Amino acid sequence: MGRFQSPEVRRRQVLDAATRLAVEEGLENTSVAKVAAAAGIAKGSIYLHFDSRQDLLAALQADLWAQMLERPSEIAADQDLSWAAKLDAVVEHWMRFEFDYHDLYHAVFHAVTTGSDEPLEAARTLLGDVITAGAQAGEFDLGGLDEGIVLEFLLHGYIGPCFHHSDPDAAVANVQQLFRRATGAIA
Amino acid sequence: MGRFQSPEVRRRQVLDAATRLAVEEGLENTSVAKVAAAAGIAKGSIYLHFDSRQDLLAALQADLWAQMLERPSEIAADQDLSWAAKLDAVVEHWMRFEFDYHDLYHAVFHAVTTGSDEPLEAARTLLGDVITAGAQAGEFDLGGLDEGIVLEFLLHGYIGPCFHHSDPDAAVANVQQLFRRATGAIA
Amino acid sequence: MGRFQSPEVRRRQVLDAATRLAVEEGLENTSVAKVAAAAGIAKGSIYLHFDSRQDLLAALQADLWAQMLERPSEIAADQDLSWAAKLDAVVEHWMRFEFDYHDLYHAVFHAVTTGSDEPLEAARTLLGDVITAGAQAGEFDLGGLDEGIVLEFLLHGYIGPCFHHSDPDAAVANVQQLFRRATGAIA
Amino acid sequence: MGRFQSPEVRRRQVLDAATRLAVEEGLENTSVAKVAAAAGIAKGSIYLHFDSRQDLLAALQADLWAQMLERPSEIAADQDLSWAAKLDAVVEHWMRFEFDYHDLYHAVFHAVTTGSDEPLEAARTLLGDVITAGAQAGEFDLGGLDEGIVLEFLLHGYIGPCFHHSDPDAAVANVQQLFRRATGAIA
DNA sequence: AATGAATGAGGCTTCATTCAT
DNA sequence: GATGAATGAAGCCTCATTCAT
Numbered sequence A, B, C, D: 001m002g003r004f005q006s007p008e009v010r011r012r013q014v015l016d017a018a019t020r021l022a023v024e025e026g027l028e029n030t031s032v033a034k035v036a037a038a039a040g041i042a043k044g045s046i047y048l049h050f051d052s053r054q055d056l057l058a059a060l061q062a063d064l065w066a067q068m069l070e071r072p073s074e075i076a077a078d079q080d081l082s083w084a085a086k087l088d089a090v091v092e093h094w095m096r097f098e099f100d101y102h103d104l105y106h107a108v109f110h111a112v113t114t115g116s117d118e119p120l121e122a123a124r125t126l127l128g129d130v131i132t133a134g135a136q137a138g139e140f141d142l143g144g145l146d147e148g149i150v151l152e153f154l155l156h157g158y159i160g161p162c163f164h165h166s167d168p169d170a171a172v173a174n175v176q177q178l179f180r181r182a183t184g185a186i187a
Numbered sequence E: 001a002a003t004g005a006a007t008g009a010g011g012c013t014t015c016a017t018t019c020a021t
Numbered sequence F: 001g002a003t004g005a006a007t008g009a010a011g012c013c014t015c016a017t018t019c020a021t
Helices: A007-025 A033-039 A043-049 A053-077 A083-100 A102-109 A117-135 A147-157 A168-185 B009-023 B030-038 B043-048 B053-077 B082-098 B102-109 B120-134 B148-159 B168-183 C007-025 C033-037 C041-051 C053-077 C083-100 C102-109 C117-138 C147-157 C168-183 D007-025 D032-039 D043-048 D053-077 D083-100 D100-107 D120-135 D147-157 D168-183
Strands: none
Touching: A007 A033, A007 A053, A007 A102, A007 B168, A033 A043, A033 A053, A033 A168, A033 B102, A033 C007, A033 D032, A043 C041, A053 A083, A053 A102, A053 A117, A083 A102, A083 A117, A083 A168, A083 C007, A102 A117, A102 B009, A147 B148, A147 B168, A168 B053, A168 B148, B009 B030, B009 B043, B030 B043, B030 B053, B030 B082, B053 B102, B053 B120, B082 B102, B082 B120, B120 B148, B120 D100, B148 B168, C007 C033, C007 C041, C007 C053, C007 C102, C033 C041, C033 C053, C033 D007, C041 C102, C053 C083, C053 C102, C053 C117, C053 D120, C083 C102, C083 C168, C117 C147, C147 C168, C147 D147, C168 D147, C168 D168, D007 D032, D007 D043, D007 D053, D007 D100, D032 D043, D032 D053, D053 D083, D053 D100, D083 D100, D083 D120, D083 D168, D120 D147, D120 D168
16 A cells, blocks of 8 residues: 555545444444544544545445445336336345445444435435336336335335345345335236 | 422433434434433433433433334234234324324434334334234235245335325325235235 | 431441441442442431541541550550560551451551541550660660651551461561561560 | 644653642542643643553553662662662662652552552562572571561561651661661671 | 644533532 | 432543644
């Protein structure tokens, strides 16, 4: 590790260190001093890259959100998939993501919200569009259910089964079916 | 407000003040000093009623859990209700509770857990028993779904729609139907 | 234990409780609250018997001093003993006392002095008189040594061997001989 | 006094301030806040140099012990001195040290021990070795006395005469002779 | 750009003492 | 005489942030 690094690299090193700490000790206990130590730079130098601790934490969240939304965006745009298949694919991606980054995920999202709600809104829009389009295409049968409410229900619901790691594959399969039941996906 | 109060009264006053603060500023930012000020007593007096800040926060949670579980326990034990009706009733209770105490609810439950997991387990057991019994009674058709996974899904899912206050009644009705869809309740 | 006690009895109960605590947890950690609890009375009631914590602690010391000086006073006054025998007897008493109340002794005397120096002065006088008189009687041979200095030396010196409990009898015998060597007691 | 100082300098400043306070008000009453004020730095800055108040206090003791043991170690190792001469030299050093730092000495050593017992053990070993070797060399005649007990006796005894400042030289000379009497040093 | 000593407000907790009952 | 709730100052420690170098 050279002593001089470009700002981008340094910023990334700091974020990575912060991520590690957030997972290991929780967001609340991730102090600026610890992050600096873990990143191998001086405490004061953190402030060359982030305006404040809040700013750093918000960047952490944004990072996570970006990873969470990238692939699903592609899935949603894929013309070759049925809406039900898209639903399945998005669920699988989010759940696997959750399994992989479980601790970080909860450390970051359970914390008092520090950043903007934009990314959350993006996730909402993404899944919402799939449901709307699928319903219009006749693949889903909401049977009078409010689309917005179904959306919120699913967005929260899939998290629950992610807490039990025993059999991820089975969990994914079950939740996919639960999504289909909720949306009235035509089998 | 007299200067001397019975321990019960003071304890309640402190808890109420803490509750108010937790809602307004978040659990993390609810310091002993603020609670004392809000309760109108000296900082040191907090410790006449609680062993520590953790103890106080745990009491807050316990309080909330108790309210959340009392009525559903009765519902689950009611011999006159069908299992689907019990499901509906529990959902309604939890959602209305959530609507009423929205900010507190999230301030308290999103925080790092301070108390025991007992009450959470109690909630899980309560809802789990309804699902199990309903399935055995033939009222629900899980169709191969893992009961535990469905349980976790529902336990998290109903929270989502509680965030949008526009039409509580509609939200409740929708979520009830979503619960029925998930459990395969025979319409 | 009746609820109402004469002030003298109560005062003694409090002192006994304080003594117990001082031994078990150290003087510094002997708080008024603990003493009250151990004595079975209310915290505020301590102040009916003692002006302050300092006062209570001073009373503890005075108590201990009294026990420490009572018997040696008699010994010093006993016409039938030689001066060397008195020296031996006083040493033995003080050492055995120390062995018996070791923890309390050090808890109390090693603490910042809280009371007056009167009792310490009394001990000094008592032992000093024995040395002076023994020297005048020709039983001791100070050989030019300053009486006051010998006195201080002995008064501190006998404490050291009291820390090692393995063989009290041997310790006493050894220290008695060391006192004789120091005072030049004619064997 | 510049605002920024090297850690070594600041650490010493803090220790010096703490030393002053310990002498003036006693170890127990030497709070972190007072030390900081006396050292002219912020309270929090104390923790840049010491892990805790205990750590600071232990450093104080260690400091004192180091000064107390340095010269005697050299004396004990000096091949040109007789054992009796070593005994005299060590006594003189310790007593003069005690006279110079009287208040600090007692403030620090009478307090509940905060650091390790290592240095005390070192002092014990040092003096014990002199006695043992002197006895084996035939310079001392313990006459059946237990070496360990004599050691403890002397280690405590020399402190007493240090309390009376009137004539340090005489005090030293007297205690040297008392040490010789105790060890049966051949005049 | 980078450092890290320094700050100072704020956090939790203890405790001797008072005083209304 | 006895109580124990209440006080408030003081104690130790943490930490985001600043700034001289």
